[in-house]
Amino acid sequence: MNAYTRHDIEKALDQLNLDRGDTVLVRADLRYLGMFAPDARQAPAALFEALARRVDLTVGTVVVPTGSLSLCNTDQPFELQTTPSELGAFSEYVRTRDDAVRSFHPFFSYAAVGASARDICASVPRHAFGPRSVKDRLIERRAKMISLGAHPRFTCTTVHHAEFMAGVPYRYVKEFMHPVVRGGKTVFEPFYLYVYYRECNIKRDKNQKIWKDFSLYQQSLCGKNFFYLYDIYEFYNHCIALMQSDPYIWLNQEPEIRPYRR
Numbered sequence: 001m002n003a004y005t006r007h008d009i010e011k012a013l014d015q016l017n018l019d020r021g022d023t024v025l026v027r028a029d030l031r032y033l034g035m036f037a038p039d040a041r042q043a044p045a046a047l048f049e050a051l052a053r054r055v056d057l058t059v060g061t062v063v064v065p066t067g068s069l070s071l072c073n074t075d076q077p078f079e080l081q082t083t084p085s086e087l088g089a090f091s092e093y094v095r096t097r098d099d100a101v102r103s104f105h106p107f108f109s110y111a112a113v114g115a116s117a118r119d120i121c122a123s124v125p126r127h128a129f130g131p132r133s134v135k136d137r138l139i140e141r142r143a144k145m146i147s148l149g150a151h152p153r154f155t156c157t158t159v160h161h162a163e164f165m166a167g168v169p170y171r172y173v174k175e176f177m178h179p180v181v182r183g184g185k186t187v188f189e190p191f192y193l194y195v196y197y198r199e200c201n202i203k204r205d206k207n208q209k210i211w212k213d214f215s216l217y218q219q220s221l222c223g224k225n226f227f228y229l230y231d232i233y234e235f236y237n238h239c240i241a242l243m244q245s246d247p248y249i250w251l252n253q254e255p256e257i258r259p260y261r262r
Helices: 006-014 042-053 088-095 116-123 134-140 158-166 208-211 232-245
Strands: 023-028 062-064 110-114 144-148 171-182 185-197 217-222 225-231
Touching: 006 042, 006 217, 023 042, 023 088, 023 185, 023 208, 023 225, 042 062, 042 088, 042 110, 062 116, 062 232, 110 116, 116 134, 134 158, 134 208, 158 232, 208 232, 225 232
Parallel strands: 023 062, 023 144
Antiparallel strands: 062 110, 144 225, 171 185, 217 225
């Protein structure tokens, strides 16, 4: 297959229900689209510009995850402006834009550009998920999710927000005292992740059961792979309904060892 171009990106977006004024969360792995012409280094900018035109940043917003989970359990400080994203070239391109607003969390941050960037990423809680988190704000806004280059069952962290809100028994909130840079000074502050009990010997099913009956998504071809789009609010409610019926739906099987049982 020939290399894909800006025109191919725009054509793929034309086939999706993405409109002016939308907020869109984008998880992109450009490697799986193949080669970009004329220069692979221009692919992140080309994708951003196509999205920006589509949603119109005067009324719409583009959001990306900019997590840095490798900092967890280290003494390496998180600095809002300089700590790189670990989630690909497109995420890092958006993070480093002068007009980007990044949320303050050393492990689970996001960056946004557009009309609602500050509303989504400013003054976030210390928890990665839960009330008023970035994910919660995206759900409230009926944001759309584009998974680019990978099926969304491999990229949908919304399922973990649903786990938190549903209170699944195999996870608990863990506090991490981590160094962060504020006002030019490094200070240790508490941040929280929703982790699972190691004793449970968790076996994941990679969201197969959760995605089995969720058909409310679109896909369009670009290069060697697809753009997938769905409504985060709809997917979140789908997850909540499943977890209320079966709190172990995210797992391949229920854990034999349950340290949370009394």
